[in-house]
Amino acid sequence: MRTASLDGCVVAITGGARGIGLATAHAFVAAGAKVAIGDLDVGLAEQAASALPGDVVALPLDVASAQSFSGFLDATRAALGPVDVLVNNAGVMLTGEFLAESISAEDTMIAVNLGGVIRGCKLAATRFTERGGGTIINVASMAGVAGFPGVATYCATKFGVMGLTHALREELRPHGITVCAILPGIVHTELSAGVQLPDTVEHFVSVEPVDIAKAVVAAARSGRAISYVPSRMRWVLAVARWMPERPRRLLARVTRTEQVYLAVDQATRDAYHARAGAGD
Numbered sequence: 001m002r003t004a005s006l007d008g009c010v011v012a013i014t015g016g017a018r019g020i021g022l023a024t025a026h027a028f029v030a031a032g033a034k035v036a037i038g039d040l041d042v043g044l045a046e047q048a049a050s051a052l053p054g055d056v057v058a059l060p061l062d063v064a065s066a067q068s069f070s071g072f073l074d075a076t077r078a079a080l081g082p083v084d085v086l087v088n089n090a091g092v093m094l095t096g097e098f099l100a101e102s103i104s105a106e107d108t109m110i111a112v113n114l115g116g117v118i119r120g121c122k123l124a125a126t127r128f129t130e131r132g133g134g135t136i137i138n139v140a141s142m143a144g145v146a147g148f149p150g151v152a153t154y155c156a157t158k159f160g161v162m163g164l165t166h167a168l169r170e171e172l173r174p175h176g177i178t179v180c181a182i183l184p185g186i187v188h189t190e191l192s193a194g195v196q197l198p199d200t201v202e203h204f205v206s207v208e209p210v211d212i213a214k215a216v217v218a219a220a221r222s223g224r225a226i227s228y229v230p231s232r233m234r235w236v237l238a239v240a241r242w243m244p245e246r247p248r249r250l251l252a253r254v255t256r257t258e259q260v261y262l263a264v265d266q267a268t269r270d271a272y273h274a275r276a277g278a279g280d
Helices: 019-030 042-050 066-080 103-131 152-171 199-205 209-222 233-242 245-254 266-276
Strands: 010-014 034-039 056-060 085-088 134-139 177-184 226-229
Touching: 010 019, 010 066, 010 103, 019 034, 019 085, 019 209, 034 042, 034 066, 042 056, 056 066, 066 103, 085 103, 103 134, 103 152, 103 177, 134 152, 134 209, 152 177, 177 209, 209 226, 226 233
Parallel strands: 010 034, 010 085, 034 056, 085 134, 134 177, 177 226
Antiparallel strands: none
8 A cells, every 4th residue: 555745746626615625625735735726716716725835726627628627737737737636526416306406407417526527537647647647536425325315416426436436446557547536424515504414323424524635635645446434434335235125215214314315404405506506
């Protein structure tokens, strides 16, 4: 297992102006890396960058656009040097019943959560191949290995990210490129605002952005394929996958998790959707 130093490494982070992305920027800077914060909200990215010490730049980025993503990586190189690590973090979660979900909501999640990651992997891997190596870290979700009512399309995109990660980890290895995935539980960010968990479940599956940031930095150092945060969820999800359907459904009812993404604080979710629905 690698114990690579990150001192002086150039790290590009998508969706880096808030939440997990911002916490990850802080963690990499603390590890001695140079960081590019990419975000649709350039003003917020600039505020974030100005509050960080060291070599940090804020750059515009729309992960749904190949031209924008390529420009982000090129601008990072011009400002900080060739990218060593790409963190595909940008994502949106638009909740609600699948049959009532708008086409625009579906398109946004697919374009950002899956298309953006595919695009980032290809653009970064092309550059890494020319340099002889690099690291790609995809921030997926527990929803990438388990399906939850109320976030069907979101789950589909995150399952796609996991499939992509597994495939590219093998395909790109001969080029010296390491591809990893981080699987967070429910993170206390705007993305999950309004999701109301029972207290026992909240304490078991919820984490803070800083916890995910630590896992991302650890993966950049070690090259670990899959990191669950919190780590105990690896075993919970493994058991759930092998559990027969009837007892699994009973457990979901008992723990009141079957409606977590449907029985939400709708006003809070609507406020998030109003911003994130535009692909931010």
